[in-house]
Amino acid sequence: xxxxxxxxxxxxxxxxxxxxxSFNFKEGNLYTILGRTLSGKTTLLKTIAGLLTPDSGExxxxxxxxxxxxxxxxxxxxxxxxxxxxxxxxxxENIAFPLKQRKMDQSIINDxxxxxxxxxxxxxxEKRKIQELSGGQQQRVSLARxxxxxxxxxxxxxxxxxxxxxxxxxxxxxxxxLFSKGLADETILIxxxxxxxxxxxxxxxxxxxxxxxxxxxxxxxxxxxxPNSLKVAEIxxxxxxxxxxxxxxxxxxxxxxxxxEAPQHLSKLTEDGLKIGLRSSDIELNENGQEFEVELAEIxxxxxxxxxxxxDTKIIVSIEEVxxxxxxxxxxxxxxxxxxxxFNADGKLAASPFxxxxxxx
Amino acid sequence: xNKLYIFxxxxxxxxxxxxxxxxxxxxxxTSFKDFQSVNGGVTYIPWVDFEPNxxxxxxxxxxxxxxxxDIIEPYFNSLxxxxxxSLISIILGTLSAYALSRYTFKAGFVKNNDITFFxxxxxxxxxxxxxxxxxxxxxxxxxxxxxxxxxxVYIVLLMPIAVWIMVDFFNKVPREIDxxxxxxxxxxxxxxxxxxxxxxxxxxxxxxxxCIIFGWIDFFFAFILTFTEVQLLPxxxxxxxxxxxxxxxxxxxxxxxxxxxxxVAFIVERYLSKGNLSGAIK
Numbered sequence: 046x047x048x049x050x051x052x053x054x055x056x057x058x059x060x061x062x063x064x065x066x067s068f069n070f071k072e073g074n075l076y077t078i079l080g081r082t083l084s085g086k087t088t089l090l091k092t093i094a095g096l097l098t099p100d101s102g103e104x105x106x107x108x109x110x111x112x113x114x115x116x117x118x119x120x121x122x123x124x125x126x127x128x129x130x131x132x133x134x135x136x137x138e139n140i141a142f143p144l145k146q147r148k149m150d151q152s153i154i155n156d157x158x159x160x161x162x163x164x165x166x167x168x169x170x171e172k173r174k175i176q177e178l179s180g181g182q183q184q185r186v187s188l189a190r191x192x193x194x195x196x197x198x199x200x201x202x203x204x205x206x207x208x209x210x211x212x213x214x215x216x217x218x219x220x221x222x223l224f225s226k227g228l229a230d231e232t233i234l235i236x237x238x239x240x241x242x243x244x245x246x247x248x249x250x251x252x253x254x255x256x257x258x259x260x261x262x263x264x265x266x267x268x269x270x271x272p273n274s275l276k277v278a279e280i281x282x283x284x285x286x287x288x289x290x291x292x293x294x295x296x297x298x299x300x301x302x303x304x305x306e307a308p309q310h311l312s313k314l315t316e317d318g319l320k321i322g323l324r325s326s327d328i329e330l331n332e333n334g335q336e337f338e339v340e341l342a343e344i345x346x347x348x349x350x351x352x353x354x355x356x357d358t359k360i361i362v363s364i365e366e367v368x369x370x371x372x373x374x375x376x377x378x379x380x381x382x383x384x385x386x387x388f389n390a391d392g393k394l395a396a397s398p399f400x401x402x403x404x405x406x
Numbered sequence: 407x408n409k410l411y412i413f414x415x416x417x418x419x420x421x422x423x424x425x426x427x428x429x430x431x432x433x434x435x436t437s438f439k440d441f442q443s444v445n446g447g448v449t450y451i452p453w454v455d456f457e458p459n460x461x462x463x464x465x466x467x468x469x470x471x472x473x474x475x476d477i478i479e480p481y482f483n484s485l486x487x488x489x490x491x492s493l494i495s496i497i498l499g500t501l502s503a504y505a506l507s508r509y510t511f512k513a514g515f516v517k518n519n520d521i522t523f524f525x526x527x528x529x530x531x532x533x534x535x536x537x538x539x540x541x542x543x544x545x546x547x548x549x550x551x552x553x554x555x556x557x558x559v560y561i562v563l564l565m566p567i568a569v570w571i572m573v574d575f576f577n578k579v580p581r582e583i584d585x586x587x588x589x590x591x592x593x594x595x596x597x598x599x600x601x602x603x604x605x606x607x608x609x610x611x612x613x614x615x616x617c618i619i620f621g622w623i624d625f626f627f628a629f630i631l632t633f634t635e636v637q638l639l640p641x642x643x644x645x646x647x648x649x650x651x652x653x654x655x656x657x658x659x660x661x662x663x664x665x666x667x668x669x670v671a672f673i674v675e676r677y678l679s680k681g682n683l684s685g686a687i688k
Contacts (some may be wrong), residue, residue: 065512094585095588096585098468115593116589117589117593123585123586123589125582129580129582129586130584131583132583133601143590143591146590146592
């Protein structure tokens with residue numbers, strides 16, 4: 046049972062929330078929608094759920110016109126980024142709600158609710174009020190409520206974004222387990238996120254969305270290795286990929302008075318307006334490297350993010366340890382230039398260390 | 407500093423309590439007095455300062471033929487009109503408020519906020535402006551001097567309060583809760599009844615309280631739109647006054663008329679102290 050969309054557009058005001066979005070989702074698969082805030086992720090999920098009607102375009106599910114099916118008959122489940130539960134019901138009643146709505150047998154409901162509670166690790170919390178739970182627990186309840194339905198389509202709209210760091214890591218791990226257990230061979234799982242790391246970890250098919258438009262579709266690995274444009278490179282990396290305006294001539298990459306020998310995949314490029322993309326993790330501190338000035342140093346978890354500057358060029362370097370820097374310190378860095386990407390003046394991928402080219406991946 | 411604070415705190419509590427309770431005590435003692443005790447200087451303590459009697463209370467239930475005023479029928483008229491009008495106002499008002507909160511209406515330049523304002527604007531006008539249209543309207547449909555006519559008028563007056571309170575309340579209930587209910591298999595009516603409404607009980611209570619209070623204390627429209635067939639309590643109480651002010655029966659009727667509001671307040675207070683009014687929606 047496939048979920049197929051053709052040219053979905055939704056434009057409630059001056060801006061497109063969805064712009065000619067098409068996809069073909071197959072059952073038993075996990076799809077990740079990656080995009081910045083306001084890129085149209087929630088709109089897309091709500092359209093699939095039936096909460097929004099697109100201005101134009103079609104959605105088909107199992108060969109039937111899905112747009113004609115009202116929300117309450119679609120058999121979808123959705124977890125919101127805010128922890129949405131029914132505040133007037135306790136944990137058990139919350140999870141049982143969709144089943145009661147289907148007029149299921151009380152004993153079956155009981156079994157299913159207990160199973161769902163177990164799978165999200167909330168056994169023993171049945172009688173609690175929703176307001177007595179922590180954010181993470183509330184989100185687990187809403188996850189359990191969507192699991193218990195055995196919905197054909199499960200929509201997860203940035204389910205981890207409002208949780209604190211530790212809980213996020215923990216729940217992400219649990220998600221992975223739940224999904225890989227083969228949640229169901231017949232479920233289509235759609236997960237939206239702003240976090241590239243989440244996308245990579247979940248390792249499903251990725252749809253990169255920006256301003257309501259699909260920029261690239263591919264496996265997590267493909268998106269990581271061959272982002273087809275500057276925008277995708279920015280969206281699919283956190284911190285965003287460093288973009289350096291450089292000139293390539295005589296087998297050399299030149300910028301800000303720095304001369305780097307061009308690796309093989311970049312050496313043939315000669316056109317003007319090239320931009321070199323290099324991940325923050327592909328730059329390292331090195332005594333014999335180029336000198337940059339520290340603009341800002343932030344410690345994030347167990348790594349240090351260095352914001353560096355030289356002339357007009359600003360870059361971010363991530364270092365896998367906690368280090369202290371002062372603003373205006375001089376540091377020397379080395380570029381792993383063989384891992385550099387090149388984008389042409391239109392922002393399209395011109396060369397990639399993994400060999401992919403625009404349109405060919 | 408700390409002692410001064412405690413002193414001031416209790417001082418103001420005591421002053422305020424006296425301020426609130428004194429009129430009640432005054433009305434309560436006065437209702438058991440006779441002409442002599444009322445006019446005979448400061449007397450507060452029954453059996454010491456004056457001999458209590460039930461004359462003031464008896465007047466309220468005696469028929470006019472025996473020199474009483476018989477407020478029993480007007481009392482139940484008032485209860486009936488207030489409760490019916492409040493109930494209908496709450497039902498209609500809640501439905502309108504939900505629609506105004508969740509759906510977008512547009513007719514030319516008129517949008518949701520304008521419609522909400524239209525409801526509230528009914529209460530901005532001084533009642534006297536409304537009295538003549540109401541009078542003509544009721545007389546044209548033959549409902550002057552009837553309970554039904556009063557209920558119709560009170561719905562017009564009370565529904566804006568319900569709409570106003572409930573629109574604000576529904577706006578604070580996240581839309582995602584309705585959406586989740588739809589996704590979980592409710593049609594829009596079930597989503598409203600099973601999910602939105604149970605989470606709006608605090609708002610319903612507040613709106614209901616306001617409706618009951620405003621309906622119960624209205625004198626103006628009850629006075630203008632009824633004559634002999636039907637009478638409401640506030641009108642009857644005013645009729646008690648004659649050349650000699652009967653303070654004792656006036657006090658008794660004041661206590662009787664304020665009783666339902668006190669009962670409502672107690673019930674709501676119980677509900678409040680259980681913490682049910684807060685924290686329903688995070």
